[in-house]
Amino acid sequence: MTGPRQLDGSRRLEDFLAFSAEATAFTVFELRGTGQSQAYLNTCDGIVGTEVTDCLLDRYDAARSAVVASESTLPELLRRDILSDPQLGPVARNIAKMWFVGVWYELPRAWTEAFGAREGNATFVVSTQSYTEGLLWPAIGANPPGAKAPGFGSWAHPPRIPVFP
Amino acid sequence: MTTSHHLNGDSMPAITTLDELYAYLDSAMQLEHATIPPYLTALYSIRPGTNSDAYHVLRVTVVEEMLHLTLVANLLNAVGGTPDLTVAGFVPDYPAYLPDGERDFQVSCARFSRESLGTFLEIERPRQAPDEQSRLIDRGPARRGRLGSAPGNNQLQYYSIGEFYQEISRGLHYLHDLLGDALFCGDPTRQVGSEYFYSGGGAIVPVSDLRSAEAAIDLICEQGEGFGGGIFDSEGELAHYYRFQQLVLGRYYQERDSRDHPSGPHIEVDWDAAYPIKQNAHLADYPADSEVAAAAIAFNTSYAGFLDLLTRAYGGRPELLLDAVTEMFRLRDQMTRLIHNPIPGLDGVNAAPTFEVSVHLAGVAS
Numbered sequence: 001m002t003g004p005r006q007l008d009g010s011r012r013l014e015d016f017l018a019f020s021a022e023a024t025a026f027t028v029f030e031l032r033g034t035g036q037s038q039a040y041l042n043t044c045d046g047i048v049g050t051e052v053t054d055c056l057l058d059r060y061d062a063a064r065s066a067v068v069a070s071e072s073t074l075p076e077l078l079r080r081d082i083l084s085d086p087q088l089g090p091v092a093r094n095i096a097k098m099w100f101v102g103v104w105y106e107l108p109r110a111w112t113e114a115f116g117a118r119e120g121n122a123t124f125v126v127s128t129q130s131y132t133e134g135l136l137w138p139a140i141g142a143n144p145p146g147a148k149a150p151g152f153g154s155w156a157h158p159p160r161i162p163v164f165p
Numbered sequence: 166m167t168t169s170h171h172l173n174g175d176s177m178p179a180i181t182t183l184d185e186l187y188a189y190l191d192s193a194m195q196l197e198h199a200t201i202p203p204y205l206t207a208l209y210s211i212r213p214g215t216n217s218d219a220y221h222v223l224r225v226t227v228v229e230e231m232l233h234l235t236l237v238a239n240l241l242n243a244v245g246g247t248p249d250l251t252v253a254g255f256v257p258d259y260p261a262y263l264p265d266g267e268r269d270f271q272v273s274c275a276r277f278s279r280e281s282l283g284t285f286l287e288i289e290r291p292r293q294a295p296d297e298q299s300r301l302i303d304r305g306p307a308r309r310g311r312l313g314s315a316p317g318n319n320q321l322q323y324y325s326i327g328e329f330y331q332e333i334s335r336g337l338h339y340l341h342d343l344l345g346d347a348l349f350c351g352d353p354t355r356q357v358g359s360e361y362f363y364s365g366g367g368a369i370v371p372v373s374d375l376r377s378a379e380a381a382i383d384l385i386c387e388q389g390e391g392f393g394g395g396i397f398d399s400e401g402e403l404a405h406y407y408r409f410q411q412l413v414l415g416r417y418y419q420e421r422d423s424r425d426h427p428s429g430p431h432i433e434v435d436w437d438a439a440y441p442i443k444q445n446a447h448l449a450d451y452p453a454d455s456e457v458a459a460a461a462i463a464f465n466t467s468y469a470g471f472l473d474l475l476t477r478a479y480g481g482r483p484e485l486l487l488d489a490v491t492e493m494f495r496l497r498d499q500m501t502r503l504i505h506n507p508i509p510g511l512d513g514v515n516a517a518p519t520f521e522v523s524v525h526l527a528g529v530a531s
Contacts, residue, residue, distance in 0.1 A: 027456060028456070029456035029457065029460060029502065029506055030502065032502075032505050032506045032507075033501065033502030033503075033505050033506060034505070035212070035213045035501070035505045127214065128214055129213040129214050133213075148494070148498075149494065150491055150494050151487070151490035151491035151493070151494055152363075152487060152490065153487055153491075154490075154491040154494075157491070
C-alpha cells in the first residue's frame with residue numbers, strides 16, 4: 001500500500017483527511033476549510049517520516065475495510081489498532097491535537113526511546129494561520145483571541161456551536 | 166466625478182418625478198452591492214499567509230463599497246424611499262454587465278488573478294461621456310445582470326458609473342427646484358450615522374438636504390475614481406482605480422505621484438497564490454449530495470438572511486448594523502471554507518459561494 005500512496009500525493013492527502021475526520025469529529029469539508037491540510041500532513045511527514053505516516057494511513061484503511069465484516073464499530077477498531085499501538089497511537093493523537101490547536105506537540109519520551117529520536121520533534125506552532133484555524137474555536141463557538149475578530153458586541157450573543165454527528 | 170452636478174445644456178434630466186428618483190436609487194444600491202461578491206471572491210481566494218498587500222488593498226476597497234451601499238440607502242431614505250435588498254434580482258446572476266464607456270463588460274466572481282484585477286480596474290475606471298448624446302448608450306437587447314442602465318429600460322445603459330450618478334445628481338437638483346426642501350421628507354431616524362457605521366472606509370454621511378445628498382454622491386464617486394481628475398479623493402485617500410492599479414504595476418503610489426506612474430515602495434504580488442476556484446460558480450456545478458453543495462446552499466441562505474438584516478437596518482433600525490458586522494464575519498468564514506474545498510469530480514477546481522439568493526430554496530429541493 002505504501003507504494004501507490006507515495007506516488008499519488010492527492011490520494012495521500014485524501015487518506016490523511018479521512019483519518020483526520022475520524023480523529024477530530026469534523027468533516028473532511030471542514031478540515032479542508034481551514035486551509036491547513038497540506039501543512040499538517042507535511043508536518044507529520046517531516047517529524048515522524050512518511051513511512052510511519054503511511055503505516056498509520058494503511059492501518060486506517062484496513063480498519064475501514066474490516067469494519068464491514070466485524071462485530072466491532074470503526075471507533076473500536078481504531079482504538080485497538082491505532083490508538084493502542086505504541087508507535088502509531090502517539091502520532092495519531094498528535095494529528096488530532098494539531099487540528100484542534102495548530103500545534104505539533106513533542107512526542108513522548110517513551111516513543112523516541114522505542115522508535116528513535118526525530119529531528120525537529122519539539123512543540124511548535126505549525127504556521128501563523130494554524131493558530132487561528134484551530135478546530136478548538138468552532139468547537140466552542142468562540143473566536144481565537146487576538147484574531148478573526150467577530151465584531152463589536154458579538155460577545156453578548158450566545159456561542160454558535162456546530163452539531164456533531 | 167469631475168463635472169458640474171448642475172443641469173448641463175438644454176436636455177431634460179431623466180429623473181423628473183420622485184418615483185423615477187426611487188427607481189434610480191434602487192438601481193444604485195443594486196450597482197453598489199453588485200461589486201461586493203466579485204471583490205470578496207477574489208479577496209478570499211488568496212491563499213492564507215500570502216499576498217498580504219493585495220489582500221489589504223482588496224479588503225479596504227470592499228469595505229468602501231459597503232460604505233457606498235449605506236450612503237445610497239441614506240439618500241433613498243432621505244427622500245422618503247424604502248431600501249429593499251431582498252427584491253428578486255437584487256443580486257445579479259454572475260457574470261454581471263457593467264458600463265465602461267462605448268462598451269459594457271463582464272464582471273465575474275473569480276479568483277484573484279491579473280485578469281480579475283483587470284476587470285476591477287474597468288469597474289472603477291474614471292470615464293466621462295464625450296458629449297451629452299453619448300451619456301446613455303443603446304447596448305442592444307435587455308439582458309440579465311446588466312447594471313447601471315436606465316430603470317425601466319434595460320437596453321439603455323449609462324456610459325459609466327460616474328455618468329449614472331451624474332444623472333441622479335441632476336434629478337435631485339431638478340426635484341429640489343420643483344419641491345424645495347420638501348424633497349427631503351424622509352424620517353431622519355432612518356439615517357445611518359457614525360454610531361452604527363464605524364471603521365467602514367470613510368465617514369458615513371447622514372443625508373438631510375441637498376448639500377448632504379451631494380456630499381454622499383461625491384464621496385461614492387471620488388472613492389472610486391478620484392477627485393477632480395486626480396488619483397486621490399478629497400480626503401486624501403487613493404481612489405479604488407489607482408489602488409488596484411498599484412497591484413498590476415507592482416508599486417505603491419505616494420504623494421505627488423501622477424496617474425499611471427506610482428513611485429512608492431515595490432509590491433510583491435504572487436499571482437499563483439490563489440485557490441483555483443470555479444469562475445461564476447452555480448449550485449448546478451456541484452454534485453447534489455456533496456458537502457460542497459450543502460455548504461454553498463447554507464451560504465446562500467445566510468446571505469439571503471444577511472440582505473434581509475440590512476434591509477431592516479436601513480428600514481429604521483440602524484442599530485442592527487452592529488449585528489450585521491458579526492454576520493459578515495460568519496459569512497467570511499463560510500466563504501473561505503467553500504473556497505478551500507475542491508469540487509468533487511472536477512480535478513483541481515475549487516468551490517466558491519454562488520450568491521444565488523433567489524434560488525436557494527430551489528437548490529434545496531433539487
